[in-house]
Amino acid sequence: MATEELDKAVSGEYALGFEIDIETETVPPGLDESTIAFISKKKEEPEWMLELRLKALKKWETMTEPHWAHLTYEPIDYQSISYFSAPKEQLDSLDEVDPKILEAYEKLGISLDEQKQLAGVKVAVDAVVDSVSVKTTYSEELEKHGVIFCSISEAIRDYPELVKKYMFSVVPMADNYFAALNSAVFTDGTFVYIPKGVRCPMELSTYFRINAINTGQFERTLIIADEGSHVSYNEGCSAPTRDDHQLHAAVVELIILKDAEIKYSTIQNWYPGDETGKGGIYNFVTKRAICEGENAKVSWTQVETGSAITWKYPSCILKGDNSVGEFYSVAVTTLAQQADTGTKMIHIGKNTKSTIISKGISAMKGQNTYRGLVKIANSAVGARNYSECDSLLIGSECGAHTFPYLESKDTQGQVEHEATTSKISDEQLFYLRQRGITEEDAVSMIVHGFCKQVFSQLPMEYAVEAKALLELTLEGSVG
Amino acid sequence: MSTTMKIENLQAKIGDKQILKGLNLELEPGKVHAIMGPNGAGKSTLSKAIVGHYDIEILGGDITYKGKSILEMEAEERALEGVFLSFQHPVEIPGVNNAYFLRTALNAKLKHEGKDELNAAEFLREMKKHLEMLGMKSDMISRSLNEGFSGGEKKRNEILQMLILEPEVIILDEIDSGLDIDALRAVSEGINKMKDGKRTFLVITHYSRILDYIEPDYIHVLKDGKVIKTAGPELVPYLEEHGYDGIEED
Numbered sequence: 001m002a003t004e005e006l007d008k009a010v011s012g013e014y015a016l017g018f019e020i021d022i023e024t025e026t027v028p029p030g031l032d033e034s035t036i037a038f039i040s041k042k043k044e045e046p047e048w049m050l051e052l053r054l055k056a057l058k059k060w061e062t063m064t065e066p067h068w069a070h071l072t073y074e075p076i077d078y079q080s081i082s083y084f085s086a087p088k089e090q091l092d093s094l095d096e097v098d099p100k101i102l103e104a105y106e107k108l109g110i111s112l113d114e115q116k117q118l119a120g121v122k123v124a125v126d127a128v129v130d131s132v133s134v135k136t137t138y139s140e141e142l143e144k145h146g147v148i149f150c151s152i153s154e155a156i157r158d159y160p161e162l163v164k165k166y167m168f169s170v171v172p173m174a175d176n177y178f179a180a181l182n183s184a185v186f187t188d189g190t191f192v193y194i195p196k197g198v199r200c201p202m203e204l205s206t207y208f209r210i211n212a213i214n215t216g217q218f219e220r221t222l223i224i225a226d227e228g229s230h231v232s233y234n235e236g237c238s239a240p241t242r243d244d245h246q247l248h249a250a251v252v253e254l255i256i257l258k259d260a261e262i263k264y265s266t267i268q269n270w271y272p273g274d275e276t277g278k279g280g281i282y283n284f285v286t287k288r289a290i291c292e293g294e295n296a297k298v299s300w301t302q303v304e305t306g307s308a309i310t311w312k313y314p315s316c317i318l319k320g321d322n323s324v325g326e327f328y329s330v331a332v333t334t335l336a337q338q339a340d341t342g343t344k345m346i347h348i349g350k351n352t353k354s355t356i357i358s359k360g361i362s363a364m365k366g367q368n369t370y371r372g373l374v375k376i377a378n379s380a381v382g383a384r385n386y387s388e389c390d391s392l393l394i395g396s397e398c399g400a401h402t403f404p405y406l407e408s409k410d411t412q413g414q415v416e417h418e419a420t421t422s423k424i425s426d427e428q429l430f431y432l433r434q435r436g437i438t439e440e441d442a443v444s445m446i447v448h449g450f451c452k453q454v455f456s457q458l459p460m461e462y463a464v465e466a467k468a469l470l471e472l473t474l475e476g477s478v479g
Numbered sequence: 480m481s482t483t484m485k486i487e488n489l490q491a492k493i494g495d496k497q498i499l500k501g502l503n504l505e506l507e508p509g510k511v512h513a514i515m516g517p518n519g520a521g522k523s524t525l526s527k528a529i530v531g532h533y534d535i536e537i538l539g540g541d542i543t544y545k546g547k548s549i550l551e552m553e554a555e556e557r558a559l560e561g562v563f564l565s566f567q568h569p570v571e572i573p574g575v576n577n578a579y580f581l582r583t584a585l586n587a588k589l590k591h592e593g594k595d596e597l598n599a600a601e602f603l604r605e606m607k608k609h610l611e612m613l614g615m616k617s618d619m620i621s622r623s624l625n626e627g628f629s630g631g632e633k634k635r636n637e638i639l640q641m642l643i644l645e646p647e648v649i650i651l652d653e654i655d656s657g658l659d660i661d662a663l664r665a666v667s668e669g670i671n672k673m674k675d676g677k678r679t680f681l682v683i684t685h686y687s688r689i690l691d692y693i694e695p696d697y698i699h700v701l702k703d704g705k706v707i708k709t710a711g712p713e714l715v716p717y718l719e720e721h722g723y724d725g726i727e728e729d
């Protein structure tokens with residue numbers, strides 16, 4: 001099949017590139033102690049938080065940006081970014097949220113109106129626009145179950161003990177360059193606490209929207225699943241189509257205590273830029289979970305279709321005996337996108353088990369890298385890991401790279417790694433076309449087949465969304 | 480004599496090599512045409528040319544189907560118009576559920592014909608009926624298309640597709656290769672079930688074995704890119720005994 005036809009088939013339009021026409025309050029670009037003081041004051045934070053932020057800033061200033069990833073991008077000028085932007089008239093009740101924001105969220109397929117959601121498919125949403133959480137739904141209903149679901153800014157004010165205990169406990173303040181930056185300037189994000197023995201009665205989700213020009217988004221999410229609890233959390237994101245790159249540097253920390261479970265799903269659809277590499281989000285994210293107690297379980301599922309640059313390794317520290325970590329990923333790079341993503345599985349407890357299923361799809365000039373570490377400590381007797389990394393290439397200009405690392409101190413540990421790279425073959429396409437299926441549907445069928453193991457991990461409604469998004473990204477037939 | 484498909488003076492190449500060198504063939508409705516011939520005669524090239532395979536470059540001549548030239552039609556259009564190829568080596572497509580694939584193909588056809596599409600439940604009923612007839616296990620519904628199928632399972636799955644899509648011109652490319660006797664019987668039964676006096680079959684084969692099960696109306700001998708002889712089924716035992724070298728051109 002001719003390359004141009006394939007390119008046309010895989011350069012899907014970005015459908016969420018609209019701008020919300022709202023007035024914002026944005027600080028001038030630049031980063032120093034006064035910026036931090038401004039953010040902290042805006043958030044009405046206690047003194048201890050400001051001190052921690054300033055400490056993080058000092059550490060960040062001594063660090064240098066890492067360049068070990070398989071990524072090429074223009075240098076980031078951290079002084080030209082604005083670190084705080086908020087929609088004006090930010091108010092508490094739903095009736096008072098700017099109707100334009102509500103409308104924009106409707107357009108994104110997310111209802112912030114509790115009344116409008118059907119019974120049985122309730123999803124609680126924390127809506128974050130630029131640097132602030134504009135609305136959190138179902139907080140009151142969740143409170144009846146003892147579940148805390150609020151913005152991180154509220155949590156710092158209202159639940160300081162939990163925040164002090166757990167923030168920076170999984171991703172230390174100076175863990176890496178981007179995490180240190182986030183620790184200094186983080187603006188909003190979600191806080192979740194599930195008490196002992198509680199199964200969260202609904203799906204929780206956060207939807208991040210970058211809207212303002214020249215602004216970075218630095219959210220911070222902290223989720224604690226107390227003993228025997230269970231929660232399924234989902235995040236989504238999007239941004240307007242702009243010619244300049246915008247920085248997104250988030251930190252997510254998950255704490256899972258004995259017998260508890262967190263399922264964390266991400267559908268990442270930041271603006272990817274154009275086919276020449278102009279515009280698009282630089283997505284530098286640190287996500288880490290710790291299974292503190294016995295039989296704790298964490299599962300990361302990610303569908304990454306957006307961003308110009310993705311640098312992201314959701315990881316699991318399996319400290320509790322018999323704890324389980326899972327990583328299921330689909331990363332798509334088309335246009336001029338580059339992704340360097342994967343996971344780290346750190347086995348410390350006995351009989352800990354991890355599974356890695358990574359699917360990379362590259363089209364046009366997209367570059368896709370899987371980077372994963374499996375580390376088995378001395379103490380991790382009976383640890384087991386299974387890794388599978390598959391790459392699918394569409395066309396001839398794209399690339400796929402796999403960097404699996406293994407450090408095993410336990411000689412009894414079982415580690416299995418499988419990797420494949422395949423091209424959508426002309427034979428496969430022709431077979432489907434000979435049965436009357438159009439070329440475009442045939443490509444989509446093969447790609448969906450390739451991603452099946454990962455999509456099956458997503459909650460039903462998100463799996464449907466992910467499939468649709470993949471179609472949009474790769475086919476250009478819709479939207 | 481009415482004609483379903485007419486191939487006139489067809490010349491085609493694969494890569495730099497011309498394989499078909501002025502091939503003429505007429506397919507009659509309701510008849511079974513067997514194409515026999517030595518290796519390299521152009522049997523598979525002929526089937527690929529009819530379905531619009533990307534390997535083939537047409538140098539001259541024409542293929543008309545229902546009175547219209549199909550050479551400019553995309554592969555999927557030819558399929559939707561009722562031209563079906565049972566592949567010699569069906570390709571594996573991981574993660575694509577067999578039933579989902581088949582329903583998509585059937586619904587594309589139904590839509591093309593302006594008919595109502597089948598929902599999943601209606602389709603499954605239809606599919607199960609055929610599975611039983613072909614002696615296929617019910618896990619064929621949920622397995623990935625051709626992935627890890629044995630040779631026999633792949634060929635049965637091709638016939639299953641034929642039964643579901645109900646095409647008008649059915650090309651069977653070496654359908655009997657690699658089949659044990661039970662599979663050969665099941666596959667033949669499927670094919671014979673499709674014989675309704677209207678559908679046309681083009682059976683491409685090296686061996687006469689399959690012709691014991693699907694009785695041909697015509698035998699065409701293909702050699703060096705041309706049909707050199709057309710005769711009735713009585714030619715089969717002759718070929719068995721004397722091979723292709725002794726064939727006199729028509």
